[in-house]
Each structure stands twice: as structure tokens, then as C-alpha cells.
Amino acid sequence: MRGPHNIWRLIRTGATFERTGAMKIALEALDAPRSLRITARVLGWPFKWLGYKGDPSQPPVLRALTALGPAYIKFGQIMSTRPDVVGPDLAQQLRVLQDKLPAFPTETARAIVEQELDRPVDDLFSEFSEPVAAASLAQVHKATVRGSGDTVAVKVLRPGIERQFLRDVDAFYLAAWLIDRLAPSARRLKPRAVIEHFDSVVQGELDLRMESAACDEFHANTEGDEGFRVPKLYWDLSARRMMTTGWVDGIPFGEVEAIRATGIDMPDLANRVVQSFLRHALRDGFFHADMHQGNLKLAPNGDILAMDFGIMGRIDAYTRRxxxxxxxxxxxxxxxRVAEVHFEAGYVPADRDVEAFAQALRSVGEPIFGHDASQISMARLLAHLFDVTERFGMETRTELILLQRTMVVVEGVARSIDPAMNMWQGAHPVVETYIADNIGPKAVIRDLRDTAIVLSRFGPRLPDLVNRALIRANAGDTEPDTAPLPVWLWLLLGAAGGGLLVALLELVAG
Structure with missing residues (x-):
């Protein structure tokens, strides 16, 4: 699949943007260099007749993305949350991609549900509505569970979407290969690893059993969070190509004026969006990685309601710290200190100058402080950050791709609610709390306690492990120089030592 025939798909992508008139608009919105704009137009114009026509009633960029398919629609969804990068007009146009795409017939959805659950829809639900929302991969129907009377949301994958999405991703692999070959300076960004990561995320999103598990876990993690809610999952009404969750009523975050009309504190709501995301990422290491306006609602009581758990992110404890x-x-x-952490974690090659890197980071960070969002060009700031990372040879951290991307999306959502919102100020309380709990004397004691618990479990194996070590240390001797201790003594020492250490650490930590 990842052969030269994908060149045709890449050519057709550029041709579609040119034919629909989206090329010029997209390059200007992204503030692309003049040389790149000229090159793209010169190369794209001869092939424009090969591009998809799309829907002429749609604006150019929206028309191009919807014509190209679901993978491109995903990109448009991300850009729809960044009015500071692509401009408010284009961002507003792209919000259609979040949940207002053309739906497929309800009869098809009912057939998929019956096939997946092996029962007639009318036996499962007393009511099953027409589609209430449709996105790139699936659409949602409102239904009533027969018997219990619970109102639920039934999500059903689009027919044939798996093949279509994987075909697009296949072309992205070729693009990554071309970048590797034709732009050596970009290899540090690991384009293939980035696409592989995206591919794995998509694979999970196309199996709703995985999304069901993510929803269930996220619901359990956030059950005690004030002001943030995740709907309940119905396991008996979920399968590979469909899933069922509790129905949530609220105002979509894309309807900013309707939210403002409720009288809610808009700056506080923007901060809560940012803080909820960071709390889940840092506290749990498991976060919603697709938090655009189409996946968030404002409940009547002011709670933030999250939906659509197809893309979730995980980061381990060390990376969180x-x-x-x-x-x-x-x-x-x-x-x-920021520079030192980058070097300690291996994010920057050890042969680079830490002081020079700290100075470069200052040039990135200082323009942010003391200014609200309306005074900061995020497009220029991101371009500057890219220049800094390139100069110091930083490689793309694939385990952080979703986290970094989601931060961009979350900040975009928060700024749509409060244009003057400053991400750094909103993040401060959550990060300070995490630092206090996880970096310091208490955290060290907790780590030692956890280590002791693990070591104490090796008590029964200690005699054999030590005997083997002594045998290897005797350079060819078949037996150790000293007689091994009796097994019963090793067991006693291991259990007692581990238990005492755990008790001591708990006493100090408590």
C-alpha cells in the first residue's frame, strides 16, 4: 500500500486545494513565507484540473478538506480551534467539521446496530432518532433504552470509513518518506514516527470497543471532579462499530454567544477548560486528546460535559514530572531550570550549550508574559519555537505528540470563550499543586515506599537470585565459596526487611 502510487494522492491533494481556491487562503492564514506561497502556486496550478471539485456551495478551505476525506477533516477540526493562527473567519468556517457534516441514512445506522448487537433495534430501544450530529468518522442518534427508559446517545461508525481513513494515512506515510529523503534537516522531527503515532491513534478510534473502555476509565477517573462530567457507558449496548453512553444536555462550546447569554463567568469558564485538561494529564496520566468545541458542552448547572472518547492520551509518571x-x-x-530539565530528560543533545538554550527559551517565553492573547501572534510564536528547537537539534518526542497537540486545541477552545485568556496564568494553580505533591520530600518518600513494596515481593526468590549471583562471581567455580543461607532464613529476611521498610516510610510520610 505504501508504494509510489501514493504520489498520485499527494498530487491530488495539492490540486484539490488549488482547484477549490483554498491554496491561497490557507497559505495566507498560516502566514507562510512569500517564497513558499509562490512555489506552492507555481507547482499547483498546472495540476489543478486533477483536483476534486468538492461542494461549490461551501467556502474554499472547507470545500477542499471535505472533498479530500476524513484524515484531512481531522486536520481541519484542529485548525478550527485556532482563530489566533488561521483567523476568526476561517476558524468559524471550519467548525462545521466538528459535528455538522452530512449524515448517512438512519436505516443504515439501524442495520449496523442490529448487526453488532445481534438483536433488532426495536427490541433494544423504544425510540431511535434521526442523526443529531455527524462528524468525520461517526454520527450520533438519540435513543431511549427499552425497559429502563434511560435516554442515551448511540454512536455509529460511518460505513466503509475504515478503508477510506487508512487510504489517506497511507499517503501520509509516503509524504513522511519524501520529507526524510528530500529535507534532511527535518529528520529530527521524526516524520515517520509522527505518522505511525497518528496511525495507531486512528486504529483505536475506528474500534469503538476501545473508545468504550476509554469512556469507562475516564468516567471513573473524573467522577469526583467538581465542575467536570463524563457520561456513563452502557457496556451491554456497545460493540466494535457502535457504542452507547448516557445522554447529556447542554450548550455546545461552539455556540459562544449562547453560553455568554447564560450569564456565566466567561474568563472563569475558559480557565476551567484549561485546568481540567492539565489536571487529567498530570494527575491521572490519561486525558481527553480531542477536546474541540464539538466534543464539549456547558451543562445547565455550569459543569463542563465531555463527549467522544475516540482519541485519548497517556503519559507515564516520569514524563509527567x-x-x-x-x-x-x-x-x-x-x-x-527549563533548559536543565530538557538536558536531564535527553530532549536536547548533551553536546549543546545549556546557557545558550536557556537564552533561546527566554526569547520564546518572555513575549507571552504581561500580555493577553489578543497581543500575541501564536503563529509567529510557534514559528520561533520551531526555529529554536531546530537550532538545538531537539528531536520530536512521539510520546508527547498528543499532549502537545491537545494543549494547542484546548488553548484554542479557551480563547474562543475568553479572547484575552492567557494559557500560562490558567495553568499555574494546577501545575503548582502537582509540583507540590509530586516533586519534593513527600514524593521522594512515596517513591521509596513504592520501591520497597516491589522489592518485598521478591522475598521468595531472593535465595535463588543470590545463589546465582555468587556462582557467577566465582569465575568458573560451580559452587559459591560460602555456603548459601537456608531458604527459610532468606524468606524471613526478605519479608521482614521489606515490611519494616514499608512501615517506616509510611510512618515518615504520614
Whole structure:
């Protein structure tokens, strides 16, 4: 699949943008260099007749993305949350991609549900509505569970979407290969690894059993979170190509004026969006990685309601600590410490100058402080950050791709609610709390306690492990120089030592 025939798909992508008139608009919105604009237009014009026509009634960029398919629609969804990057007019146009795409027939959805659950829809639901929302991969129907009377949302995958999406991703692999070959300076960005990561995310999103598990876990993690709610999952009404969750009523976050009309504190709501995301990422290491306006609602009581759990992110405990230290360093404007953390984590090659890197980070961070969002060009800031990372040879951290992308999306959502919102100020309380709980004396004691618990489990294996080590240390001797201790003594020492250490650490930590 990943052969030269994909060149045709890439050519057709550029041709579609040119034919629909989207090329010029997109390049200007992204503030592309003049040389790139000229090159793209010169190369795209001869092939424009090969591009998809799309729907002439749609604006050019929207027309191009919907014509090209679901993978491109996903990109448009991300850009719809960044009015500071693509401009408010284009961002507003692209919001249609979040949940207002053309739906497929209800009869088809009912057939999929019956096939997946092996029962007639009317036996499962007393009511099953026409589509209430349709996105790139699936659409949602409102239904009533027969018997219990619960009102639920039934999500059903589009027919044939798996093949269509994977075909688009296949072309992206070729694009990554071409970047590797034709732009050596870009190899540090690991384009193939980025596409592989995107591919794995998509695979999970196309199996609604995985999304069901993610919804269930996220619901359990956030059940005690004030002001943030996740709907309940119905396992008996979920399968590979459909899933069922509790229905949530609220105002979609894309309807900003309707939200404002409720009288809610808009700056506070914007901060809560950012803080909820960071709390889940840092506290749980499991976060909603597709938090655009189409997946968020405002409940009548002011709670944030999350939906659509096809893309979730995970980061391990060590990476969370590194990430938090980088954030808190920026928040405290301690660029030297931020630079040191990058070197300690191996994000920057060891042969680079830490002082020079700290100075470069200062040039990125300082323009943010003391200004609201309306005074900051995020497009230019991101371009500058890219220049800095390129100059110091930083490689793309594939485990952070979803986290970084989601931060961009979340900030875009928050700024749509409060244009003057400053991401750094909103992040401060959550990051400070995480640092206090996870980096310091208490965290060290907790880590030692956890290590002791793990070691104590090796008690029964200690005699054999030590005997083997002694045998290897005797350079060819078949038996150790000293007689091994009796097994019963090793067991006693292991259990007692581990137990005492755990008790001591709990006493100190408590």
C-alpha cells in the first residue's frame, strides 16, 4: 500500500486545494513565507484540473478538506480551534467539521446496530432518532433504552470509513518518506514516527470497543471532579462499530454567544477548560486528546460535559514530572531550570550549550508574559519555537505528540470563550499543586515506599537470585565459596526487611 502510487494522492491533494481556491487562503492564514506561497502556486496550478471539485456551495478551505476525506477533516477540526493562527473567519468556517457534516441514512445506522448487537433495534430501544450530529468518522442518534427508559446517545461508525481513513494515512506515510529523503534537516522531527503515532491513534478510534473502555476509565477517573462530567457507558449496548453512553444536555462550546447569554463567568469558564485538561494529564496520566468545541458542552448547572472518547492520551509518571517541571519553569520564568530539565530528560543533545538554550527559551517565553492573547501572534510564536528547537537539534518526542497537540486545541477552545485568556496564568494553580505533591520530600518518600513494596515481593526468590549471583562471581567455580543461607532464613529476611521498610516510610510520610 505504501508504494509510489501514493504520489498520485499527494498530487491530488495539492490540486484539490488549488482547484477549490483554498491554496491561497490557507497559505495566507498560516502566514507562510512569500517564497513558499509562490512555489506552492507555481507547482499547483498546472495540476489543478486533477483536483476534486468538492461542494461549490461551501467556502474554499472547507470545500477542499471535505472533498479530500476524513484524515484531512481531522486536520481541519484542529485548525478550527485556532482563530489566533488561521483567523476568526476561517476558524468559524471550519467548525462545521466538528459535528455538522452530512449524515448517512438512519436505516443504515439501524442495520449496523442490529448487526453488532445481534438483536433488532426495536427490541433494544423504544425510540431511535434521526442523526443529531455527524462528524468525520461517526454520527450520533438519540435513543431511549427499552425497559429502563434511560435516554442515551448511540454512536455509529460511518460505513466503509475504515478503508477510506487508512487510504489517506497511507499517503501520509509516503509524504513522511519524501520529507526524510528530500529535507534532511527535518529528520529530527521524526516524520515517520509522527505518522505511525497518528496511525495507531486512528486504529483505536475506528474500534469503538476501545473508545468504550476509554469512556469507562475516564468516567471513573473524573467522577469526583467538581465542575467536570463524563457520561456513563452502557457496556451491554456497545460493540466494535457502535457504542452507547448516557445522554447529556447542554450548550455546545461552539455556540459562544449562547453560553455568554447564560450569564456565566466567561474568563472563569475558559480557565476551567484549561485546568481540567492539565489536571487529567498530570494527575491521572490519561486525558481527553480531542477536546474541540464539538466534543464539549456547558451543562445547565455550569459543569463542563465531555463527549467522544475516540482519541485519548497517556503519559507515564516520569514524563509527567518532566513536563510539569518544564511548565513550572516557564511559569516562574526560570529559563535556566527549563533548559536543565530538557538536558536531564535527553530532549536536547548533551553536546549543546545549556546557557545558550536557556537564552533561546527566554526569547520564546518572555513575549507571552504581561500580555493577553489578543497581543500575541501564536503563529509567529510557534514559528520561533520551531526555529529554536531546530537550532538545538531537539528531536520530536512521539510520546508527547498528543499532549502537545491537545494543549494547542484546548488553548484554542479557551480563547474562543475568553479572547484575552492567557494559557500560562490558567495553568499555574494546577501545575503548582502537582509540583507540590509530586516533586519534593513527600514524593521522594512515596517513591521509596513504592520501591520497597516491589522489592518485598521478591522475598521468595531472593535465595535463588543470590545463589546465582555468587556462582557467577566465582569465575568458573560451580559452587559459591560460602555456603548459601537456608531458604527459610532468606524468606524471613526478605519479608521482614521489606515490611519494616514499608512501615517506616509510611510512618515518615504520614
Amino acid at each position: 518532566v513536563y510539569a517541571e518544564i511548565l513550572i519553569g516557564f511559569l516562574r520564568r526560570d529559563y535556566r
